[in-house]
Amino acid sequence: MGVSTRPNRAGFPLVQWTFERAKAHGGFDAELVDLRDVGLPLFDEPNHPRLRQYEHEHTKRWSAKIDAADAFVFVTPEYNHGAPPSLINALDYLVHEWAYKPVSFVSYGGPAGGTRAVQMVKPMLVALKMMPLNESVMVPFFANSIDVHQVFSPSELQETHAKMMFDALAKWTPALVGLRA
Template structure:
């Protein structure tokens, strides 16, 4: 069993990513495949634009916020990125959070929960796959895509339909399988 980190990518005031992330975290806790679930809100973590002088593959961090981020990501086995689509792409805060580190991401599975308008964040999800492959993460095929996001927000809470709920379970099931397959690679590193 594994430790799951759910990263809420949006940092905008009034964002809907946080209620989605909270719902995803609740669903993950109900799922039988994870020892623990940690919600990581990039809006609260507040990483500055990458400010480390050394390449992250060296792990020679000088700033406390980077050391803390490294420790957080290192202790987790798999991830879910809850991400908006901005102008046909993923948002800068998520890219920045990934770029801070390198080895900490390696051989970890990631599920993508994307949201937006008619495209449901799918263009952002496709674009981020190049980035996560570069840090040796493995995206699972099963994903959660949420179109026309305002219809799912009621009184500040995310209220999914059956399609979202079923796709979330399928994503978690696959995360558990892929995490188990990647574990020997992490242990050998």
């Protein structure tokens, strides 16, 4: 899931690379979900999400999309040493739909490679009963790895970590299915 919604966002090549790696892995029926396309407004439901009494069509569509998924990879930048508001907002819309699903990250930014954003959002994921995995991909100074054609060129280590991440997701996904029944 691509979480940056900014105009002229620079990290979308990482979203595309992650999606290609998910499809190539073979353990998933991968779907690219881009929060910019989803277009969620700032949380606007009158009822608490735990009640699942959604009034807005955008929330009903979002609920169905997340409910149908078994695992997630959030491709996230770091804004001001934290998670982007678009990710927090998308998580806040729902409760039950997130529960008992594994999640990992491809994070990007400057010298910290987006890791502060990941660490900021993990307690929230635990509160939503998600299983944040340790296996992830970090891309420091990400702009240096994107060429003029907007293609991300990962390092060997990032390729290795992506494989490890998808292998871990493939192990956790069936293990958590029973908890959702």
